[in-house]
Amino acid sequence: MRLRPAAMSVVGLLLAAATAMAAPSYEGYRKCGSCHRSQLDSWEQTAHARALDSLAPRARAEAKKKAKLDPNRDYRQDPDCVGCHSTGYDHEGGYDPKEPSKYLIGVGCESCHGPGSEYRLLHRKAGQSFEKKKQTAPRQQLAEAGQEFQFEERCNSCHMNYEGSPWKGAKKPYTPFAPKLGKKYRFDHAKAVRSEKAMHEHFKLEGVFTGPPVSSFHDEFQSRAKPGVSGKEE
Ligand code: HEC
Ligand code: HEC
Ligand code: HEC
Numbered sequence: 001m002r003l004r005p006a007a008m009s010v011v012g013l014l015l016a017a018a019t020a021m022a023a024p025s026y027e028g029y030r031k032c033g034s035c036h037r038s039q040l041d042s043w044e045q046t047a048h049a050r051a052l053d054s055l056a057p058r059a060r061a062e063a064k065k066k067a068k069l070d071p072n073r074d075y076r077q078d079p080d081c082v083g084c085h086s087t088g089y090d091h092e093g094g095y096d097p098k099e100p101s102k103y104l105i106g107v108g109c110e111s112c113h114g115p116g117s118e119y120r121l122l123h124r125k126a127g128q129s130f131e132k133k134k135q136t137a138p139r140q141q142l143a144e145a146g147q148e149f150q151f152e153e154r155c156n157s158c159h160m161n162y163e164g165s166p167w168k169g170a171k172k173p174y175t176p177f178a179p180k181l182g183k184k185y186r187f188d189h190a191k192a193v194r195s196e197k198a199m200h201e202h203f204k205l206e207g208v209f210t211g212p213p214v215s216s217f218h219d220e221f222q223s224r225a226k227p228g229v230s231g232k233e234e
């Protein structure tokens, strides 16, 4: 078959899209938060949002002493620490201690939901079709664009990453706050993921996206979700 130039450029575009999709990058919480206002406001109140502050000198001094860390030292640029206290460190578009971006400070939206450069465009497009024509879109395309729907492995990569962890992915740098330091540091995923104080409160979705994949707790969270406020992209 001979392709006409117009058809060729369509193929080219599809290839370019597929290549871009292979490596979505991190963008920071501002992009997400301009549309998802309610989740942003709620997340800003969490310990995740302020996780980088815990690396500052004199913050959490007692906890640091217990873990044999120096409470007077500034750990905010330490490669052994920042990976779990910021968003996307060591990944495309992620946190860089040498050029710190406010929107990548702390454990942000994309630390849990996945790097958003590709799927956020699909959110916008689907949101517009839904608004105009009540047309829904398959969730599957979001997963293919890098959006996370299972969460547990992502949580584990920070919370279960300690020396001697039963989690198979564990590797250095480990968290200094392993369960052997105290019961408080034991990570029970099923319990932790239900903590709205640690994630963010949940707000009712309109149902723009349908079908698999969904998390095992999605229906439960939506059944008691509040009405939310959404915004338009800035
Ligand atoms: C241009 C606006 C816009 C931007 C930017 C945006 N979203 Fe969305 N997002 C939407 C809309 C619209 C929906 C569908 C909401 C509904 O069904 O009520 C959605 C749905 C979602 C959902 C639920 C998907 C499901 O399972 O049904 C999550 C989670 C989400 N967005 C996270 C994010 C994150 C994280 C970012 C940043 C990387 C982001 N969004 C950026 C508009 C946006
Ligand atoms: C990028 C690393 C990272 C990821 C991913 C992550 N966390 Fe965390 N989490 C942290 C850090 C760091 C803290 C401690 C923040 C602080 O106090 O400075 C924390 C704190 C918490 C807390 C305690 C909050 C409090 O108020 O004491 C809970 C519960 C929690 N995380 C659950 C989860 C769950 C569930 C997931 C996955 C859905 C998750 N986390 C994903 C790094 C992460
Ligand atoms: C593998 C991921 C990871 C690394 C690396 C990491 N942390 Fe954390 N850190 C966490 C998690 C997860 C928590 C939350 C623990 C909890 O509450 O269960 C945390 C909590 C903390 C806290 C709060 C403890 C408390 O009880 O108040 C401090 C302080 C802290 N980390 C400092 C550091 C310093 C300093 C480094 C580097 C030497 C570091 N972290 C490296 C994941 C990590």
Ligand code: HEC
Binding pocket: 029, 032, 033, 036, 039, 040, 043, 048, 107, 108, 109, 110, 111, 112, 113, 151, 193, 198, 199, 200, 201, 202, 203, 204, 205, 214, 215, 217, 218, 219, 221, 222, 225
């Ligand atoms: C610590 C992990 C974590 C962080 C950080 C996080 N989320 Fe979520 N988010 C979740 C979990 C878990 C769900 C529930 C998923 C489900 O229902 O299947 C969720 C659900 C959502 C939903 C669906 C509707 C709802 O309220 O349940 C949206 C939209 C969303 N998050 C946006 C955001 C935005 C925007 C940010 C950053 C400002 C953010 N999230 C930060 C874990 C996180």
